[in-house]
Amino acid sequence: MNDSNTINKGSLPGLKEKRYLQKKAIIGFLYRMGELSKPEICRLTNVTTPTVSRMIEELIDEGWVIDRGCGNSIGGKRPHVFSLNPDAAYILGVDIGREYLRVAIFNLKNEPIEGILEYSSILEEQDDEATLRYVREKIDETIGRLNVDRAKIKVAGFALPGLIDREGTSYTYLTYEQPGIKGILEEMLQIPVFIDNDSNVMAMAEHTFGVAKDVNNVLCVSVNECIGLGMILNSKLYRGGIGMAGEFGHIRISGLEASCHCGKIGCLETVSSGRAIENVAGKPLQEIIEAARKDDISAIDLLHRAGEKLGEGIATMIHLFNPDMVVIGGEIVQAGDLMLVPVQQAINKYALARMRGHCELKMSNLGVYSAILGTLMMVMEHLYDDTECEYSLY
Ligand SMILES: [Zn+2]
Missing domain, CATH: 3.30.420.40 (ATPase, nucleotide binding domain)
Incomplete structure (x- = not known):
């Protein structure tokens, strides 16, 4: 690994290490909060004004921080605000x-x-x-x-x-x-x-940039060739014991008997994944969605059934996690209401009213870049x- 990126904390003597950690913290706060004044940095880092001033000067010299001049203030003297140089790293x-x-x-x-x-x-x-x-x-x-x-x-x-x-x-x-x-x-x-x-x-992107921005408890279901789930619980990604939580595509759904590629039978993925939809229609998902938009009844039925079973699975998740929002993302987003409506109907049918009433259902707006x-x-x-x-x- 490159020495300039990795710091062996043990090799830094006391004060030098302390300074390094404080400067790293300042960079972290500026990254997350955009612009900060010196008093704000002192408060956040719990470091005195002269030390913060010196460290900011050093960070400016090193090309990390930019002095943005005077910020907004309601009455009184407007303090200087600082931000990160976006091209520092x-x-x-x-x-x-x-x-x-x-x-x-x-x-x-x-x-x-x-x-x-x-x-x-x-x-x-x-x-x-x-x-x-x-x-x-x-x-x-x-x-x-x-x-x-x-x-x-x-x-x-x-x-x-x-x-x-x-x-x-x-x-x-x-x-x-x-x-x-x-x-x-x-x-x-x-x-x-x-x-x-x-x-x-994808769930982390939805929670930071997307429709679930700042929502505390969100389940993000992605429907591409396979089905995935990312869970944000208490504003943190939930990874589970060994990091594999969210294999939503392989939960058992009633009435399904088809073999799944995972080796089991009746998985959600055998009816609601892009691969399953494509296998039935014998053409790419994109074309099926386009056909459905042009009133092709078999394409509409196919998406409807996929949405219904997906909604049945989501209803179970709503009971387990009481989410504030469920976001559907991935390629299926292009189907819009053709997918969202049957999902919502299944949630209405299978989830308890008080819990589903609290849970918003939304399509991702980040597209394929989430x-x-x-x-x-x-x-x-x-x-x-x-x-x-x-x-x-x-
Ligand atoms: Zn499976």
Whole structure:
């Protein structure tokens, strides 16, 4: 790993380490809150004004912080406010899907530099070695096309479909044992890497940027080729015991008898996933949705049945978690009301009135980019909320 990104805390003598941690905290607060005045920074960090002044001066000299001049104030003297230099460091986000590979480089204002680049995926066609080579090639290509200084990319976040545990070992795709895929990517990129299931990071994106912004308890169901679930409970992503919570696609639904690709029978995924819908119609989901929009009754029926069973599953989740909101995301979003209406009808039918009355049902407005936006939020959660995390942008 790159020395400039990793700090061995043991090697820093007392005061130097304390300063480093305080400056790291200032960067964290500025990242989350945008602009802050000196008195606000003193209050948040619990550090005296002269020390904060000195550290801010150092951070300005080092290119991390910008003095934005006088901010707004109601009466009295307006204090200077400070913000992060958005180009002081970058975060690499990579969403490795079954049908696409998306790569973005984010600045410290959460903006992808010149947008998100999309490539085709080879995840299901090629072996692990070839997939990794391809991913590396596309990351290099993106950095080249965006003309970004590679040394400023301090950390990376990856989203992958399938089972991934807390330690970053993947059990469905790129199933390396020792070191797991996280370790292999770190070696490949020479920066710290965080990795999580795509549904988990999608939920983090919905909670930060999407329709579920600042909602405390949200269940985010993604319907693509498979069905995923990310749960935000008490405003935190719930990962479960070993990090695999939310395998919603494989819950048993009444009346279903078809075999699932997981080896079990009657899973929700055998009727409501993109793959199941496509198998019945014999054409891509996109075309089925378009046909339904043009009044094709069999396409409407197919989406209706998928929505009904999805709603039945969601009703169970409403009983278990009492969420404030359920968000439906993924490719199915394009079906709009053709999907949302049968889901809501099933919730009305199967969930208790008092609980369903409290729970809003919404379609995601982040489109296909929710997972890659989520990789950024996952990285920031690790860097700034996890006290055990030894990495930092600074
Ligand atoms: Zn299954």
